[in-house]
Amino acid sequence: MEILVQQIINGLVLGSIYALVALGYTMVYGILGLINFAHGEIVMIGAMIASTVIRKIVEAGIKLPGLVIAALGLLVAAPACMALGIGIERVAYRPLRRAPRLAPLITAIGVSIVLQNAAMLAWGRQYISFPPILPDGTHTIAGARITDIQIIIILLAVTIMAALHQLVHKTRLGRAMRATAQSPDIAGLMGVDANSIVAVTFVIGSTLAAVAGLMVSGYYGLSHYNMGFMLGLKAFTAAVLGGIGNLGGAMIGGILLGLIESIGAGYIGPLTGGFLGSHYQDVFAFFVLILVLTVRPSGLMGEHVAERA
Amino acid sequence: MLPSGPKDFISRLVSNRWLAFGLLSVFLAALPFAVEAIAGLTWVRIIGFAILYAMLALGLNIVVGFAGLLDLGYIAFYAVGAYTYALLSSPHFGIHLPFWLVMPASAALACLFGVLLGAPTLRLRGDYLAIVTLGFGEIIRIFLNNLNAPVNITNGPQGINMIDPISVAGFDMSRPSFGGAVPGVYNYYYLFLAFAMLIIFVSLRLQDSRIGRAWVAIREDEVAAEAMGINIRNIKLLAFAMGASFGGVSGSLFAGFQGFVSPESFGLMESVMILCMIVLGGMGNIAGVITGAVVLSILPEALRYLGPLEEFLFGRVLVDPADLRMLLFGFALVAMMLFRPAGIVPSARRQDELRPEPAIASQEQASLFDTSD
Numbered sequence: 001m002e003i004l005v006q007q008i009i010n011g012l013v014l015g016s017i018y019a020l021v022a023l024g025y026t027m028v029y030g031i032l033g034l035i036n037f038a039h040g041e042i043v044m045i046g047a048m049i050a051s052t053v054i055r056k057i058v059e060a061g062i063k064l065p066g067l068v069i070a071a072l073g074l075l076v077a078a079p080a081c082m083a084l085g086i087g088i089e090r091v092a093y094r095p096l097r098r099a100p101r102l103a104p105l106i107t108a109i110g111v112s113i114v115l116q117n118a119a120m121l122a123w124g125r126q127y128i129s130f131p132p133i134l135p136d137g138t139h140t141i142a143g144a145r146i147t148d149i150q151i152i153i154i155l156l157a158v159t160i161m162a163a164l165h166q167l168v169h170k171t172r173l174g175r176a177m178r179a180t181a182q183s184p185d186i187a188g189l190m191g192v193d194a195n196s197i198v199a200v201t202f203v204i205g206s207t208l209a210a211v212a213g214l215m216v217s218g219y220y221g222l223s224h225y226n227m228g229f230m231l232g233l234k235a236f237t238a239a240v241l242g243g244i245g246n247l248g249g250a251m252i253g254g255i256l257l258g259l260i261e262s263i264g265a266g267y268i269g270p271l272t273g274g275f276l277g278s279h280y281q282d283v284f285a286f287f288v289l290i291l292v293l294t295v296r297p298s299g300l301m302g303e304h305v306a307e308r309a
Numbered sequence: 310m311l312p313s314g315p316k317d318f319i320s321r322l323v324s325n326r327w328l329a330f331g332l333l334s335v336f337l338a339a340l341p342f343a344v345e346a347i348a349g350l351t352w353v354r355i356i357g358f359a360i361l362y363a364m365l366a367l368g369l370n371i372v373v374g375f376a377g378l379l380d381l382g383y384i385a386f387y388a389v390g391a392y393t394y395a396l397l398s399s400p401h402f403g404i405h406l407p408f409w410l411v412m413p414a415s416a417a418l419a420c421l422f423g424v425l426l427g428a429p430t431l432r433l434r435g436d437y438l439a440i441v442t443l444g445f446g447e448i449i450r451i452f453l454n455n456l457n458a459p460v461n462i463t464n465g466p467q468g469i470n471m472i473d474p475i476s477v478a479g480f481d482m483s484r485p486s487f488g489g490a491v492p493g494v495y496n497y498y499y500l501f502l503a504f505a506m507l508i509i510f511v512s513l514r515l516q517d518s519r520i521g522r523a524w525v526a527i528r529e530d531e532v533a534a535e536a537m538g539i540n541i542r543n544i545k546l547l548a549f550a551m552g553a554s555f556g557g558v559s560g561s562l563f564a565g566f567q568g569f570v571s572p573e574s575f576g577l578m579e580s581v582m583i584l585c586m587i588v589l590g591g592m593g594n595i596a597g598v599i600t601g602a603v604v605l606s607i608l609p610e611a612l613r614y615l616g617p618l619e620e621f622l623f624g625r626v627l628v629d630p631a632d633l634r635m636l637l638f639g640f641a642l643v644a645m646m647l648f649r650p651a652g653i654v655p656s657a658r659r660q661d662e663l664r665p666e667p668a669i670a671s672q673e674q675a676s677l678f679d680t681s682d
Contacts, residue, residue, distance in 0.1 A: 035436060092643055099650035102379075102588045109581055110642030117636035233443070233577070240440040283451050286444030290429060293441055297432045 002143035007266040008259065009141070013150045013219065015258020016157030019251045020212040021235030022242070023164065024205030026250040029239070030181045031201045032097070037108035038088055040232015041115035042081050042206050046213030047223040048119055050077040051128045058131040066133035067152075070214065078210040084115075085206030086199055094195075112229075119225040127222045134218055153215050160211065161251050164204070168247060173200065181245070234261075234285065241289055243302025252300060261285045341498050353494045355610045357566065360501040361559050363602040364508050366586040367595065368555025371512065373584065374593035374656070375521060376548035377528030379439040381580050382426070382446025386553040388453060388575035389422050390415035390560020392463060395570045398473040401464060408475045412561045419557025420550045422449075427549035431542055434531075446580055454572040468571025475500065475565035497566050504562060508555055512595050515551070524548055589645055591652030600653050609638055 021043055028036040050073035057069050064072075092107040135148040168174035179187035180197040188194055216231065217223040234257065242253025264284035292300065341353045369383045393415040397406045406414075426445050430438055457465030474481055474493075477500065485492050515521045523544045526534035535541050564570050582605065590601020612634035645653075 029436075035439075092647075095647055096650055099646075100592075102584075102592065103646050103650040106585050106588050107643045107646045109585060110639045110646065113635055113639030113642065115639075117632065117639065121632055121636065233447075237440060237444065240437060244436060279455050280451065283448050286448050289444050290441050293433055293437055294429045297434070297437060299437070 003266055004263070005142045005144035007262045009144055009146050009150060011259035011262035012255065013153050013258070014262055015238075015255035016154050017212050017215050017219070017231075017254075018235050018238045018258050019254025020157055020160065020208045020215070021231060022239040022250040022254040023161070023247065024209050025232075025236050025239040026242075026244055026247060027201050027205050030245040030247075031177070031184075031198055032093065032104075034093065034101075034104045035108065035236065036088075036093075036205075037105065037232070038092075038111040038115060039205065039209060040228035040230075040235065041112045041119075042084055042088075042209040042228070043213045043216070043231055044119060044223070044225065044228030045084060045115060046077045046081045046206075046210035047217040047227065048123055048128060048213075048225070049080050050074055050210070050214040051130050051217045051223050052123070053077065054133065055128070055131055058133060066135060069133050070218065074210060074214050077214060078207050081206040081210040081213075082203045085202035085209075089198060089202045094198075116225055116228070123225060125225070127224050128217075130217045130221045130223065132221070149219055153219060156211070156215070160208065164208075164247070167204075177201065237285065237289055240299055241292060243299030246299070246301045249299055249301030256300075257285055257289075260288050264288075337502060338499075341495050350492060350494060352610075353492075353498060355607060357494060357498050357501055359603045359606040360498070360505050361563055361566075362583065362586065362606040363599045364501075364505050364559040364562075365556055365583050366590070366598045366602040367505075367508050367512050368552045368559065369583050370552075370587050370593065370595070370598045371515070371524070371555070372548050372552035374587055374598065375516070375524040375528065376545065377524075378545065378548060379435065379442070380549075380552070381439045381443035381577070381584065382449070383442070383552070383556060383583055384575045384577075384580040385426075385446040385449040386419040386422060386556030387560040387563065387579075388449055388570075388572075389419045389553075390557030391564040391570045391574075392453060392469075392560075393418050393557070394561035394564035395469040395472050396462075398565075399469055400471050401469045405473055408477060408561075408565065412558060415561035416554040416557040419560065420554040423549040423551075423553025424546055426553075427546045431545055443577065443580070446575075446577060450572050450575050450577075453575065463572075466572060468569060468573070470569040472564050472568045472570065474568065475562070501562060501566075504558065508558075509595060509599070516595065520544065520547065585642060589642070589652055591654040591656055594652070594654050594656035597652050597654030597656065604653070608641060609634060612637055 021039065024039045024042070025036060028034065028039070050070075053076045054069055054073040057064070057072060062069075088111050092111050093104050096104045096107060134152070137148045138145050139148075139151075140146075166174075168177060176187065176192045177197055177200070179190065179192055180194055184194045187197075212231075213223070216227065235254065238253040238257040239250045240253070241257055242249025242251070244250075261281050261284065265281040268280055268284060296302075341356065344352045344356060365383070365387060368386070369380060372378050372380045372383070394411050396402060397404050397411045397414065398408075399405075426442065430441050433441060453463045454466055456463040457467075463469070475497070480496075484496075523534065523539045526537065526539060527541060527544060531541060563574075583602075586601040586605045587598045588601070589605060590599065591597025615633055615637075649655075
């Protein structure tokens, strides 16, 4: 029982991070209909910048509360990620908006390779450690341990997602975004500037990526130029699981994927009589994805299947 | 002299078939000798790999280019073929079956996996299919990586080494031929070339066949194709199976050539690379796909000469070329796509079809930003 509760807590934390990254994928897909393959790398850049800034502050001996230092790191990382997101859109996606469907996918892959290798040149091949500045108290719930960092991550993720929901559904900007997603041409006729909406989408997605990057590096205490790839892959899986292009779907898909992974990793050993160990965690996640899509081909929250691929 | 543009070259091929064919055979037969004389024996090996990639790209082209099913896990079939060969002719299990038995077995097993992947994904379209195939590829890789305990089947991350070299009609391909005058790599080059020719031939014949037209039909409009009496299920499964078996054949050739396989060679990035090859070359166009495969497999190797180039330009190595090479490769991918979004040699039919249809693109998107049910 304690194991189950513990795995649920771990799953919720992991899932919150996945959900934040998945939102970036799903928003861009919703507006432009393309998989922003480079999004995982934006998370990586966010994590690297935030960790570096935080290290510099700590090394300079400036005495500030841990959360303030983390916020300062984010304050540098978020604008950098925004600029990066907008830049990628301008250079790699906008010129190809009327091109064959797979062309932007290839440029996205190219950008992702560029970012990874640029990060490797800038930060080297070694892991960047995250200074232990965040509160590290632990609490016990039903026999399971939950740390302060975990609580912060979950609360922050929930707050951000609620705010995003309000933004999309209650504001003028959100309405413009939804209109552009439904039909860019008609939205244009109504006076919505599609290009600025696309830019806003990339800004929001990249900011969420920066937050997620800070969370990952703070939670695991490490960041690495290679970290974006698998994280991006998982988050994209989560977005598809929930129904790509659907904000609620990305949130639910992310949290579900996190839960599936951590519960699956905890129980796969006993279930298979020790034949499969916890390193099959990823198999489990993908297997559930395939199973869900076989039953519901457009994801959990996706409404109708596209007629043309 | 050959005309400069690939398009002219193709049209010449068609108009003066035999002459072009003769010239091409002489060129391909002489290529390894010329390459060794200019750039050294390693480059003969690189060209061998370029041919392997061309075969893989042609296999994926059937699934993505012809049938329009976006497959991001294609490398899994390559892995299945390679591991089949590795397990059936290496000291790992002490089994040493002959090539002509193992190669068809690799193709058959890969084919089976193709159907296995195809069957549950028949209803999926576009990006959903992409992510499922991606997951499938990862599942295969993770299993290969971990099936060393409790029963050692794949030898885990270490991989399987000392795989038997391919031997055809009692002749060991890795041995030098003609009394030691010609190194073993040449034998593999010609063997790969023969298989590539076979795959090109099959692809060309398939393209114009009833099946090929059915693939194009389901790519363009699945509902209409079904109304025309095409059995969507069978024709999709056939595309997966054919593509997969090409991958399986290439995989077995790879295992015999390399003498060593490990899960590392079959990551997602490899699948993505093969997809890049066909998109870059010109999806659905056989000449384009081959061009893309050759360009993309040679480019990273050519970029290894950055070190000497830097030394020549600046007098010393400024940035480690190993670090810089993939960065430039990424830039090259972006740049090539920006300048020729339909590929180096675009497929005429695809070009017609892929004219922008913004209305359809927006119709496709399901319930965007609709957080309620």
